[in-house]
Amino acid sequence: MMGTAPMLEVSVGRGADRPPEERGIPRDGVRLLVSTGREETAHRFPDLVELLRPGDLLVVNESQTVPASLPARSRIGEFLVNLSTPYGPGLWVGEPRWAPGKPGPLPLDVPSSLEAGGVPCRLVAGFPGIPRLVFLRSEGDLWNAMREVGEPIRYGYAARAFPLDAYQTLFARVPGSAEMPSAARPFTSHLVERLLSRGVAIAPIVLHAGVSSLEMTDFPLGAVPVFPEPFEVPGPTVRSILETRARGRRVVAVGTTVVRALESATDSCGLRPAHGFTRLYLRPERPVRSVDGLLTGFHEASSTHLALLAAFVGGTRIKRAYEFAAREGFLWHEFGDSHLLWADPDP
């Protein structure tokens, strides 16, 4: 699926090249920009406790980041295979690239043989519409190879390699994300205790995020490809959301992955439990209705995340918020600062 929404021109601030812990501040010490329909205000992440009210519901992604970047080689030389999405035993979609800061596509034939993490693999097909992704059929267990020699996927903007723990959120429980669903990264157990004591509830979904590298590449203006990702919205979470809204309380998605999962579980009859793969592209012409608030990070100008944000509150508000954030020195990327967006002008 190709999204064809016009590119949103937004300000881009400085990127965080390392986790806050490595900058001398705790995980929950990052800044928090709050955007309503009226204004932007700057906070600290722990202020979330006061910004939410008893009865509000946070929906979190329980997907755990896996060390999906494997050393690889074939007759073209040595490179990396970043595993994106498992389709079944021995069948993966992955991205061969030269190095963290050096993308492909690589001159690999289809079909051809390669070795990823020591496991013989066959490149069986290109991924339709996305030249740098391929289907890999493995002759051994790539999960096992990841445990043995895998590293977290990183890109050129990261200062260096960080341990896998740096890429896990407090809620991570189900292994499967190639890249950290980073919106929940600042949550600590202490902060969650304070939220629960205040009467804020938490409910889970799972969406395993694939590689995000595509978003930084040179696709035609606005034609951002969306590939399928596994997701599950369980019955109890559906009930919590419906009850929260019936009581007039607010549902806040922690991360764009949560919005994608919830919108993917919504049909003409409303929200229901769902389980499968989604490649739903949320954009301004396809508005988001399943949540009242969205807690997220600061995203690249050409990303699908940004289209989703615009789907949620409109492009004008995103432009204004990003201008404010860049001016006030908020930090971009997965180790950066947080952004709470409310759909309602007076949440």
Add this chain to the structure above:
Amino acid sequence: MTAPPGDVPPVAVVTGASRGLGFALAGFLVAQGFELVANARDRSVLERSARELAKDGGSVHVVAGDVAEEATQLALLRAVERLGRLDLLVNNASELGPSPLLPLTEYSTRDLERVFRVNVVAPLELTRRLLPALKAAHGRVVNISSDAAVAGYPGWGGYGASKAALDLISLTLAHELREAGVSVVSVDPGDMRTAMHQAAFPGEDISDRPLPEVTLPFWAWLLNQDPTRISGHRFRAQADRWEVPES
């Protein structure tokens, strides 16, 4: 997809495998280690396609002939018997009907009968003939449907009605064969740039439609689902989401 015991490769029969969707799917199956029995009407086109499918060392067996004819069905049965198993039957070969498309009231009875013969009766007959092998392997049947089966598009009435019938046959077979461990689904692949689609719009530019390869991620997903959980369901290969039905 669950591998058969030992080193025996799984076996797939794909009808209409020489071009378009059937060819793309057949290539994907071969690349994943399936032993393929490929059928299409035109022997020379089929043999050329089979050489292409086997160029990476894959194992491809050719059965040329009209899938609506008993002789072709029996030849497919013999091929399956020789290979000793059947894990996947893809009923893909389809008859569009008159080109350009005609409104239903202008359809000849002969054309309509031919469309139903190829798109409804033949897939059922083939399933029946190959059933012992399908049962033995707890195999899957995939019937290729169309959005024309539900939409009522002008001109697509004959084709659409036959695909609607095939959808119901899929659903019914799924119930009837559940005990035997055979799974049956129908798949609407969506609009694609194929010879059949071009025949429906002769002379028109259909280059805005995606190539059949656009469905490969869907097939990768479908063939890795638990067959008993998805049996009896209809999927859209180009939909925004592919869901495992609630059990």
